[in-house]
Amino acid sequence: MPGLHVTTEQRYSTLLQQVIFAPNLNAREEFLAEAFELGRGALSQDAIPPDELVAIHHNAILCFSQKNPDMKLCDVVDLLTLPLIEMSMAYGMSFREQLEKQYRALLDKRLQESHRLEAVGTLAAGIAHEFNNLLCSIIGFSELAFEGLSDEEPAKESIQQVLVASLRARDLVSTMLQLARKNSGLPSEEIDLISEINSVIKLVDVREKKLEINFSSGVPNAFITAKPGQIQQIILNLCINAADAMEHCGTIDINIESTTSDECLTGVGESAICITISDQGTGIPPEVQEQIFNPFFTTKEPGKGTGLGLSVVHRMVEDLGGRILVESRTTGGNNGTDFRIILPFVDKDKRGTSCQKKCSLYKAHNHGG
Amino acid sequence: MAHILVIDDEFQIRQLVTRMLETDGHMVTTASNGAEGLRLFQQERPDLIITDLIMPELEGLEVINRIKKNNDNVPILAMSGGGHHCRRDVILHVSELFGAKAVLPKPFTRSELMQAIVVALS
Incomplete structure (x- = not known):
């Protein structure tokens, strides 16, 4: 808004001059307050970014000192910096309010989703x-x-x-x-990812005749803690989506490897396993990516999709203490989508003790009931 | 071929299971609630009982409980579609603890019913 910008700058400069030449202390206070209000208003309406306002302020001081060379610059600066400081404080507070508002909106959204x-x-x-x-x-x-x-x-x-x-x-x-439901009622147990994925591939192979699935593992064995059937359902849902994205013809790549990347480990733990499921489909546009995990969201034709598959996957991965990341390319000839599921890894060395502990807990629980 | 007692409060389910079993050569008696089921069990002494779990009057769990308390070793196949306050997998699991030999979640296909009967009669 250049018009508003220029007007505000001129008005602000005039006010600063009026501060210097104020006939008395009261008038000076009033001009200072007015300058502060003008700057704060411009900032809160996003009419002028804060750094530009600082520039305007400096310009006003320079302009004023050039017109009045007999006045000491430090006196002018000292007097005129007050509204700038107050404006910065007000801006900081409003910035914090905005952040809080955004955070609250985000929480409300999560709450609405859970409702x-x-x-x-x-x-x-x-x-x-x-x-x-x-x-x-x-x-x-x-x-x-x-x-x-x-x-x-x-x-x-x-x-x-x-x-x-x-x-x-x-x-x-x-x-x-x-x-x-969050829990299937069955107790969690140690699950061998490689054999679970192989069993899903067999299922998909029966359904999808024109589809090829390449499965590779960068680790000799991969154990995680999950409820029976959870992993199969996660992988199956993602494979069905991948097949749909490629119109049931093409290659799905499934890869598992241990990961130490900070991006992957956030909130998951010290060691994690990453399952990547990649397709060469049409890709998911960024505006759609934000919604894919919402219940009932679907891009499939009416009657073809329930919109529940990915929300179930998302919930299950969260239940397992893991994370799911999406990366999709819709342009550039390398179209496709990668879903990365990061799950806490069962440490082979600590496995015996944790499993024993779980088994005895489960037994104790069953004796009680 | 076996004599099978089917207990379910839904007329359509009784009719469906009867037709499936009769097509397979079994003899079928039906009851529309737990109390009638227990009475017919005493009268006819079937080889297998297939019972729904959530029913008005006397529910299936109670039917299983009373039969097993009397040390009757008739095999029981429990079926359920769950209810307002009761999860299907949980109630089916509980029915096994009560003494059901096999369980069958509703809805089921014909082959699933036949497989469950094989397990119950084994």
């Missing part, structure tokens, strides 16, 4: 019983009808579609329930 998840959970638990009974009838009777029809019957294919859809509905109910 939303809670609502999904309550809804899912509430409908699960009725829904599961209904689905049981739909799946079972469709199967019976399917088996009773000869291959020539055109209705046979329609019934197969009903079956496919109802099995997807079964998965959806189960996913919603998983999203709603």
Whole structure:
């Protein structure tokens, strides 16, 4: 806003002159206050950045001293610096307020998200019983009808579609329930990442005929603590998304390695294992990246995605004390997305003791119940 | 082929399980609640009981409890879709502690039912 800028500068310079030539102390105080208000207003409206205001202030002093060479520069500076100091303090305070406001908004957003998840959970638990009974009838009777029809019957294919859809509905109910609960009820145990990933690859291979999965491990063994099935679900969800991103044709690279990078270890612990799942799909634009872990957010066509897959992955990784990082390229010919999951590593040397401790705790708990 | 008692408060589920079992050659008796199930169990002495867990009047856990308290070693297959205040996996796990030999989460496919029956009868 150059117009506002120039006007403020001129007005500010005039005020500083009025401070110097004020007829009495009261008038001087008033001009000083007015200069301070003008500067503070400009700063709070973001009309002028703080460093420019300092420059304006210095210019005003220089201009004034050139016009009045008989006055000592240090006296002028001494007198005129007051509004600048006060403005800086006010600016600092407002900057802090802004930070606090942003922090509060961020917290509110997290809170809203957790309320939303809670609502999904309550809804899912509430409908699960009725829904599961209904689905049981739909799946079972469709199967019976399917088996009773000869291959020539055109209705046979329609019934197969009903079956496919109802099995997807079964998965959806189960996913919603998983999203709603933090713990699966089963105790955590030591999980061999390499064998878990291999079993998921077999599953994906059956589903995706035109897809190739390259799996490499930079470590001979990789153990983490998780609940049975958690790792499989995380990897499976990410592989399904990768396959969708490449329209079910291409290569998914899965790599595991131990990591010592500070970026990866933040909040995870001293040693961690990093699982990278990369695709050569279309990539995720930055504005979409912020939302991909939100429940019900999906870029898939209606009916193709529930928007729950990545939010379940995110929640599970957090439950495991890990982090998930996304890096995506939408331009430059090297399109694709890398999901990096960083999980706390079970130290081989300390493994015996921690596992023994867990087992005895679990036994004690079971004896109590 | 076995004589199987099916206990479920949902008419459609009773009908579905009956049809699946009869297609496989089993003989089926049905009950719509736990109390009726216990009475029919005493009368007919089936080879296997398939019971829902969350039912009005007498629930499935109580059915399993009463049968096992009497030292009856009839195999029981517990099935459940969970409830408002009860998680499916938890209640199925509890039913095993009560003495159910096999468990089956709802909804299930025909092959899942048949596999669970094989486990229960083994």
